[in-house]
Amino acid sequence: MKRRTSPNRRPWHPPPKEAPREDGLPAGTPRWAAQMRRLTDRMSRDFLGGPRVVRLAWVINAQKGGTFPFLLLLLWVYGRHDVAAWTYVALHGSYGLVWLLKDFAFPDRSWQQKVTIGGAINAFLFVLGLYWVMGWLMLSRPVPAYPLAEPAWLALCTSLCLVGCTLMIAADAQKYFTLRLRPGLVTDGVHRYIRHPNYLGEMLVYGSLGLLVWHWAAALILAWVWLGLFAVNMRIKEASMARHPEWELYRKRSWWLLPFIF
Numbered sequence: 001m002k003r004r005t006s007p008n009r010r011p012w013h014p015p016p017k018e019a020p021r022e023d024g025l026p027a028g029t030p031r032w033a034a035q036m037r038r039l040t041d042r043m044s045r046d047f048l049g050g051p052r053v054v055r056l057a058w059v060i061n062a063q064k065g066g067t068f069p070f071l072l073l074l075l076w077v078y079g080r081h082d083v084a085a086w087t088y089v090a091l092h093g094s095y096g097l098v099w100l101l102k103d104f105a106f107p108d109r110s111w112q113q114k115v116t117i118g119g120a121i122n123a124f125l126f127v128l129g130l131y132w133v134m135g136w137l138m139l140s141r142p143v144p145a146y147p148l149a150e151p152a153w154l155a156l157c158t159s160l161c162l163v164g165c166t167l168m169i170a171a172d173a174q175k176y177f178t179l180r181l182r183p184g185l186v187t188d189g190v191h192r193y194i195r196h197p198n199y200l201g202e203m204l205v206y207g208s209l210g211l212l213v214w215h216w217a218a219a220l221i222l223a224w225v226w227l228g229l230f231a232v233n234m235r236i237k238e239a240s241m242a243r244h245p246e247w248e249l250y251r252k253r254s255w256w257l258l259p260f261i262f
Contacts (some may be wrong), residue, residue, distance in 0.1 A: 008181035018114070024113050026236065026243065027239065028242050030239075037236060040228075040232070043093075043119065043122045044120075044123040045113070045116065046116055046118075047116060047122050051116070052115050054119075055111070055112055056112070057103065057107065057111040057114055059102055060099075061099075061103060063096075063128040064097075067093050068093030068097070069091040072089065074135060078140050082177075083154065084150060087208060088138045088212050089121070089139075092134075092135055102168075106172060106177065108176075115227075129173070131206070133221065134218050137215045144214040153211070154212070155197075157212045158208070160208035161204070161209070164203070164208065165201065167197055167201035168202050170189070170201075172198050179198050184244055184246075185246055185250060193253075193259045194254060194256065194257055196237070199230050202230075203226060207222065234256065
């Protein structure tokens with residue numbers, strides 16, 4: 001039996017599919033984001049050519065797991081025993097361990113791709129290793145003159161780091177386990193009001209470490225990572241999410257990073 005349709009109702013047709021981009025990025029990716037992604041991919045995946053034999057996750061986990069020993073070595077080399085130095089080591093080193101726990105429990109598939117040896121070296125030198133530079137800046141010089149009393153400043157940085165860790169873990173866990181059950185947009189939980197809570201969490205973590213370091217070079221490192229990598233990734237992610245029918249409604253009721261602000 002044929003299903004009757006109302007004479008005033010137009011038959012539904014799926015929206016036309018946009019032609020895929022040659023670079024593999026989702027349709028709607030801004031030109032600036034596409035150019036930046038091509039540059040970073042060339043530097044971190046195929047630099048110097050050759051076979052892709054190193055998983056990017058190995059490089060990331062080596063840096064995260066090596067942070068505690070590296071910082072403890074700096075403490076010994078520079079003879080730092082003050083509370084600010086130990087607070088920095090505890091926060092930065094523990095975050096590395098949290099990352100390893102997260103990767104063990106719900107690994108990110110994007111980090112499982114293999115890269116060339118040159119690409120792995122670049123990924124460490126130009127991104128991951130810069131976080132160790134922040135640790136060196138903190139531990140190789142006396143305690144900086146903070147804008148607030150030192151106990152208050154340490155408490156502020158510790159609070160920001162704890163909130164950031166919690167938000168990042170919650171966002172990545174929700175996304176990982178939700179998408180295992182159903183594909184599509186994740187628009188509830190910690191994603192309800194902000195579209196990139198995992199990035200916000202990581203920015204709070206490293207932002208708190210940058211405040212502890214309190215040096216212009218740390219600010220430049222964070223600016224490079226946040227603008228050169230995070231902003232590009234978030235913009236490409238939004239172009240990918242735009243293919244879902246509920247995207248427009250979700251975009252209108254949510255914010256990039258900070259509710260009611262941005």
